[in-house]
Amino acid sequence: MIQDGLRRFAFVTCFVSGGVFACGASALGGDHTIRRKQPDRGTYQPPLLKTSELEPVAVTEAPGLGRREGSSELVDAPLDPVHAPRQGAEPEDRAASLPAPVVLSEDGPAEAPVQTVSYEAIHNAHSPVAPTQHTVQTCSCESCRSGGGHVPMPPVMPPVVDSSSYHYSGQVFDGGCDAAPGCDSQYCDGGGCDSIGCGPLGRFGLTSDDWFGSIELLLMFRSGDRLPALASDGALDDNTTQIFAGRETVFKDMTAGGRLTVGAWLDKYMDRNIVARGWFAGEQTFGFNANQNTHATLVRPFFNVTDGVVPPIDDTRIIATPGEASGELAIRADSNTFGADVSIRQLWYKRQGATVDLLYGYQYMGMDQSLTIVDRATALSDGVRPIGSVLATTDDFDIENDFHGGQLGIATHYREGCWSFSSLAKIGFGSLRRRAVLSGSTFTSIDGNNATVPNGILVRSTNAGTHNDNTFGWVPELDFTLGWQKYPCFDVTFGYHIIAMTDALELSGVVDPNLASNLADPAVGAQRPSTNFRHGTFYVQGIHFGLSYIY
Template identity: 30%
Template structure:
């Protein structure tokens, strides 16, 4: 986090604490005690006693003081590289292969196969990102300002691609509600079917804030501010499965026919709300410690788009396109939207070292939690009644489950902070 506190000095325990105040300075007869509450300054004199009082004093790390204080514009900010981890999402088995000797009836079926994609937690590994902070003061005492932040993580992806050449017994497992047992869509079986499949899980997060920053209390080498304002956060995730199968058994009436399918579960979460918290800063020589602790309250709109399609191309004749793949059928295809009251707590702690009057290097830790989000695991129903494509017989499945989960981002931040 960039800190305007360091824009005015690195004075150790006795001189100016940036935008706070000068305590016991030989260049000024101002001696200010630590204050408390929402106020216009410490001890009535404000938290910036003027550039003219700082010149000629050592900051404890040989940088001097005037360059960082006198003539400053009150602007501060930072650019950070984020090395974060997110809470993953557990998906059911979506693609599977079976060992040699498995019958076609059991190929790809749960209990007779090994999962190639699914039956595991996705995207709980390292993700990269960036965060930008920019702030300024709106009065001469540096006790009232505005601050904005934006962060963005990379589009994290986990995928699998395979075909019947590599996995001769290949399938997509599901629970067949018509037969009331585990089943599989065959994508590969020797001398009967050849095929291929690609499955992808994607996840991306971003957020923005616009806050008022007001001094709460300060002392000789620290200050604490109240921050309040607006917060936005977006979390997008998706699962897509594409497969093709071709009938090659010359004894089959379907020989020469191919089927191309896809299932897509595309999810958007958008949070809008207000937030309240504290920002703290403490300085000792060239080193500074900062913290942010706040909580946002608001509404998350959860949008889940489910789509799918099958294109059947016979050996002779025209292709036929129908709605639905395997796990997407007319019973669950469409846009599903929900709104949830959401709480987002955040905590960040940062240590920084002054390189020059106006530039610091920093390292820190961030914890960010969202208690209500829709995720792909909340959208997938692996129970399927395939008779709904013709004449429904039995239970209408799959359906949209309509549940939600939580979400967590945490990790290390590396930053470059600046002040002008």
């Protein structure tokens, strides 16, 4: 009688819950909820029943039941499998559609054990199996909750009982993002149901619980780079000279970029996952344009170290000056930063709604910069060049930094109600390939005779060409994110991000800081500008806003 009472109590408990058996309060299910929207501190635990306090419960015969001949024991009448109604179908008689209840034997030992059904046991929705035995099961709906009142509850539908689990025929309801209202009118007939409806995930046998991701807007600031004086109104050794371009930090303004994160679970316990990220910090540009209309006197300063010039002097290439020359000067620089990584994350610690994952994987980061200086001057009087002669020079610098390596780190996550906090700390280590392509040219036109030589002012035969090298580099990264569950299954996020690259090559590292040039071709004596490139640590940091699909 005690065992019969236990079975009656369990049956009534689960039946009154409205037929929704997609719940999990087993030991496994309790651990599982820590990856979901509710902390595990609220996970329901089945009550302990005191056999001394059990009372007999009267059982009323339900439609579809009969009594075995010669016995008072209730038995099942044949019933066809119950299928979920399609949207718009005529309602059926609820009493006629109820499944066969659990057999409660008044005599003898119990034929079915009491067991706890976890959330993970609810599966195989499209292949209902006729019951071969009955099992009394207890369940909790703590794991069915997905952000409280944000998620609509599914329509009450009759369950189909099989030997191992409860499910809806034709529909899976996990109490989270896969609620029935997100599906089409056919209840995802023949396909899976994800949070967006019956999309590509369902066709591949995946559901919304198999993946997660986010999309974010990045507002980033670079560490900046300081260029030497590139345009002025006189020689650099003159205290009255005004600097129009250069001797300032460039690439310091905010740029808008983006980041996309996609992850998938590698096991049903949500203990291991794979995460892929791609991001870019936007393009940062610097520009300067001038001519005789904007600057009465405009020159390009440099330090002349040509043999025979004793001592070396501060010199200028005249672009525009009243009565002597007219012309124009254009300077353009740009910087791009981007990266990607793929990591495996293994759960290491979880308690009180918090998880800590250890991660390892592959890391890539790229940083490109370029600088182009173009000038053109036309002689207005006879002097060094005849009237009407044209002199134009171009200096071009292109830099690439590509890091490829491994990464190790730690990722944490904590949720309390509608709020969550995540952090990421990791470091990449591997090969950094640095590449610099320098080119220059000078065009002259005198009395209709044109000539071009492969030398500019800051790029000449002493440093022109393609320069490559490889070194060992580090790429550390930190990220902090605060989330608020504004929408069902989605967090609105805000955070801070910083990532750095050691031993990077920037524009200031390839431009001769003294603007020293040997105008002899080929250079005799001082080999300037030189190829003694300089390296340093580059970083980009800023804030991000986004929308995250949560698990």
